[in-house]
Each structure stands twice: as C-alpha cells, then as structure tokens.
Amino acid sequence: MFLNGGPGCDDYLEPVACLIDNEYRVIRFESRGCGRSTWDGHYNLETFLLDVEKIRVAYGYDRWIILGHSHGPNLALAYALRHPTQTIGIIGITGGKIVDDRAWSETYHERLKAIGEDNGGKEFHSDPEVNRRGNADWRGYCRQPGLLRDIANLEVPCVFINAAADIRPNWPTQQLAMLIPNARYLEIEGAAHMIWLTHAAELQTHLREALTYILSVDAHRELDTQPPYLPIFPTP
Numbered sequence: 001m002f003l004n005g006g007p008g009c010d011d012y013l014e015p016v017a018c019l020i021d022n023e024y025r026v027i028r029f030e031s032r033g034c035g036r037s038t039w040d041g042h043y044n045l046e047t048f049l050l051d052v053e054k055i056r057v058a059y060g061y062d063r064w065i066i067l068g069h070s071h072g073p074n075l076a077l078a079y080a081l082r083h084p085t086q087t088i089g090i091i092g093i094t095g096g097k098i099v100d101d102r103a104w105s106e107t108y109h110e111r112l113k114a115i116g117e118d119n120g121g122k123e124f125h126s127d128p129e130v131n132r133r134g135n136a137d138w139r140g141y142c143r144q145p146g147l148l149r150d151i152a153n154l155e156v157p158c159v160f161i162n163a164a165a166d167i168r169p170n171w172p173t174q175q176l177a178m179l180i181p182n183a184r185y186l187e188i189e190g191a192a193h194m195i196w197l198t199h200a201a202e203l204q205t206h207l208r209e210a211l212t213y214i215l216s217v218d219a220h221r222e223l224d225t226q227p228p229y230l231p232i233f234p235t236p
Contacts, residue, residue, distance in 0.1 A: 001052065002028045005070025005095065007134025008043075008126045010035025012119075013069060015196045016093070019204040024065075024211065029055060033127035043130045045078065045137040052079055056086060065214060067091040070193065073160065074098070074138060077176075080156045089214030090158040091207065094193050097172030098147065100139045104169050111167035120197045148179070157182040157217035159210035161203065163191035182217050184210075 002013045010030045017026040030037045031048055052075075056064060065088045066076040073092030080087040097104070141147070158180050162170045164187040177185035186206065191199040 001055070001064050001066050002026060003052075003066060003068035003072035003075045004030070004034070005068070005072050006034075006124075006126070006131055007031075007071050007075075007138070008034060008124070008128070008130030009070075010125045012122050012124070015120075015200070016067075016069070016203070016207075019196070019200065020207055020211070023208075027055065027059065027064075031130070033130035035125050039127050041127075041129065043127070043133040045075075045134070045141060048075065048134075049079055049082055053083060053086075062086070063088050065089045065091065065211070067093070068095065069093040070095040071134070071138075073173075077151070077158075078141060081150055081154060084154065084156055087156050088218050089156055091210050091214070092158065092160040092162075092173065093203075094161070094163045094166050094168070094195060095173065096160050096176050098142050098151065098176065099172050100142055101172070104172065108168050115167055117167060117193060118197060120194055151176070152179050152181070154180055155182060155221060156180075157184075157214045159183070159206075159213060160185045161195070161206050161210065162187045163193060163195050163199075164189045165191055166193045168193065184213065 002017060004011060004013060011028050013028055017028060020026065031051065033039050033043050063086050066079055068074070068076040073090065073096035076090045076092065077096065080090055160173050160177050160183065162173055162185070170187065174185055177183045188195055188199050188202050188206070191202070195203045
C-alpha cells in the first residue's frame with residue numbers, strides 16, 4: 001500500500017511502484033480531497049486511517065506492507081500503531097517524523113528558498129484544505145502523551161530510506177529509527193527528496209533489500225526467534 005506525501009498530494013508514486021511491481025502487488029490511492037477522490041471536506045487523520053483500513057478489507061488482505069513518501073511514512077506509522085497485527089512492515093522514503101520542531105521548519109524553508117526542489121514536472125491537484133487540516137491533525141497527533149512509549153513498543157519492522165541531499169533535515173527520521181526496535185535507516189548520497197528522479201537504480205536496490213528484511217523479520221516474529229541483523233546506519 002503506497003501513501004502519498006503532502007499532506008494533500010494526489011498520486012505521484014507510479015515511478016516507485018514500477019521499481020517493484022514485477023515482484024509485488026502495489027496499491028496506490030488518492031486520499032480524500034486529492035486527485036480523483038471525493039473532495040468532501042473530511043480530511044482529518046482519523047478519516048484517512050479509516051479509509052486506508054477499508055481499502056485493506058475491500059481487497060481481502062489479512063496483512064500488508066505500507067510504503068510512504070515524505071509525509072506518507074508518518075501516516076504509515078499512525079496506521080501501524082492503530083493496526084499492528086495487519087501491518088507486516090513499513091518502508092519510509094525521505095520522510096518520517098513525530099516532532100513539530102521550529103528549527104526543522106526554518107531549515108526546510110531556508111533551503112527551499114535557496115536551493116529549490118525538483119518535482120519532476122509534477123503539478124499536484126488537490127484541495128488546499130487537505131494540507132492545512134492534515135498538518136494541524138499531525139501536530140495534534142504528535143502531542144499525545146503516550147506516543148513515544150507506543151512507538152518504542154512497536155514490533156513492526158521499518159526501513160527508512162532517506163536522501164542525503166534532501167532540503168528537509170533528516171534527524172527526525174534518524175530518531176524514529178533509533179526508537180523503533182526493528183527499524184533500520186540509510187541514506188542515498190547525492191539524492192534529493194524525489195529520489196527516483198536521479199537515483200532510481202539505487203532506490204530499487206534498497207527497496208528490494210528493505211522488503212526482504214521486513215519479510216524476514218516478520219517470519220522470525222512468527223517463529224519467536226531473533227531477526228536478521230541489519231545495521232541502523234550501514235556504512236557505504
């Protein structure tokens with residue numbers, strides 16, 4: 001299951017799906033207020049999580065892997081905390097954070113102004129209210145008193161693939177990788193936020209490795225044995 005970023009982006013992850021859809025079935029959807037979905041004003045996090053779960057049920061899957069890009073890993077994490085037994089694992093691409101840090105935002109906007117960002121020519125089509133409501137809901141979600149405890153107890157394996165040249169600071173994702181017991185973190189040198197535009201082959205390799213790792217950890221969890229070792233910060 002692929003979750004777009006934003007919040008409030010219509011589907012743009014087809015190039016990522018093409019890297020793995022010869023081996024895995026990929027489901028891409030556009031959340032409410034985005035692209036072809038209903039623009040009904042129900043853009044809160046709770047409705048989003050309910051919609052994702054309805055899609056799983058509609059397809060008849062008992063369990064699945066969630067992949068998110070940018071804001072998508074945040075949503076994947078919220079889904080996994082809500083439905084841990086239905087989540088085999090999480091893959092995050094250039095994203096994942098549970099902080100609302102002013103310095104992070106200032107750094108991002110400074111770099112955006114100075115460097116800019118290549119979206120590969122994609123023009124996003126969505127209700128602007130999706131972004132406003134989505135960000136507000138996520139800030140509220142991150143203020144839950146028990147959130148860090150719940151994340152530290154999450155057994156779902158996670159792999160975060162970040163870009164070393166992203167204009168967004170990567171330290172929040174590194175924190176998540178250190179907090180989640182079965183999480184792993186790596187960066188692709190020279191890559192920016194839309195990794196697949198310049199480093200598709202490397203991303204494909206890491207995606208396949210991530211999927212293998214997640215399925216291996218899941219198998220070991222079923223057998224109640226130790227998962228395979230993969231360093232959090234692997235050396236080049």
